[in-house]
Amino acid sequence: MPETASPLITLRQDIASACQQAGRDPDSVTLLAVSKTRTAGELAALADQGQHDFGENYLQEALDKMEALAQRDLVWHFIGPIQSNKTRDIAARFDWVHSVDRLKIARRLSEQRPAGLSPLNVCIQVNVDDEDSKSGVPLADVAALAEEVAALPNLTLRGLMAIPRADSNDSNRGAFRRLAMTLSQLRNTMPALDTLSMGMSADFAVAIEEGATVVRLGTALFGPRPAR
Ligand SMILES: *Cc1c(COP(=O)(O)O)cnc(C)c1O
Numbered sequence: 001m002p003e004t005a006s007p008l009i010t011l012r013q014d015i016a017s018a019c020q021q022a023g024r025d026p027d028s029v030t031l032l033a034v035s036k037t038r039t040a041g042e043l044a045a046l047a048d049q050g051q052h053d054f055g056e057n058y059l060q061e062a063l064d065k066m067e068a069l070a071q072r073d074l075v076w077h078f079i080g081p082i083q084s085n086k087t088r089d090i091a092a093r094f095d096w097v098h099s100v101d102r103l104k105i106a107r108r109l110s111e112q113r114p115a116g117l118s119p120l121n122v123c124i125q126v127n128v129d130d131e132d133s134k135s136g137v138p139l140a141d142v143a144a145l146a147e148e149v150a151a152l153p154n155l156t157l158r159g160l161m162a163i164p165r166a167d168s169n170d171s172n173r174g175a176f177r178r179l180a181m182t183l184s185q186l187r188n189t190m191p192a193l194d195t196l197s198m199g200m201s202a203d204f205a206v207a208i209e210e211g212a213t214v215v216r217l218g219t220a221l222f223g224p225r226p227a228r
Contacts, residue, residue, distance in 0.1 A: 007221050008033075008049050015215065018208040029208055032077055032197075034218035036061065037225050040068035046221070047072050055079040055098070055216055059086045066093060079161075079216060081135055088112045091154075096121040098161040098197050098214075101137045106149045113154035120154060123161040123197050126182065128175040131165055139182060146186055159183055159195030159213070164203075171203045176210035183211075 005013075008031075016026040035043050036057040043054060043065060052073070056062035057080030066076060077096040082105050090097060091112035100106050100122045113120050124145055127136030137145050142160070150157040160183050164175035176198050187193050199207025201220035208215065219225060 018205040022209045030214045032214050032216045033221055034216050038222050040065045098123045099125045101125045101135055103148050110152035110154040119156040121158045122155050123159050123195055125161045128162040128178050129165045142182055159193045161197035171206040173206050176207050180211040
């Protein structure tokens with residue numbers, strides 16, 4: 001059988017060429033493997049190819065995989081909606097949370113981050129399309145929430161995340177640009193912010209052109225998701 005390039009290798013090349021197009025250093029973009037619904041074995045296969053960062057949406061499923069993969073040195077990102085009763089485990093077990101969209105959740109994550117662990121890295125999830133139905137803080141409220149989150153002792157605010165409404169007309173370029181502008185404004189007072197978590201399988205190249213530092217890839221990496 002001839003060797004075919006794995007999706008991970010192909011995607012790394014795609015990310016590198018998008019960076020090159022945009023005049024950016026390829027190391028400035030992290031590939032986050034979105035592994036919801038995938039088995040621990042599938043994650044292990046990627047880890048064998050050098051993939052460290054994994055993004056999960058469902059707590060119990062994530063905890064099971066963490067246990068199965070405990071021998072490996074992986075970085076776990078929580079990227080799904082957060083209910084209050086899940087914050088304790090999220091604070092204890094994850095390295096990053098991308099989906100903070102209200103102060104109450106941020107406070108709980110900070111209070112429940114175990115002593116002895118480094119502060120939890122968090123991004124504020126922004127509703128870049130200002131849709132009523134979507135999670136994420138409205139653009140107009142980002143600055144106020146960012147200040148409050150940044151003041152919490154056991155969190156490190158790293159930046160912003162968004163899941164734009166799929167807009168096939170411009171591959172979400174407008175939404176990515178709004179998020180990038182918002183981060184750039186925040187950086188006037190919070191220069192340490194360094195993370196723009198945006199871009200998924202269908203639009204990551206555009207997101208990289210617009211400044212993404214983390215692209216979250218599921219189907220491009222693993223194929224179509226099985227029903228859950
Ligand atoms: C599922 C998911 C992704 C990955 O989406 P794909 O289109 O499969 O790449 C990225 N981000 C979040 C928040 C998700 O829930």
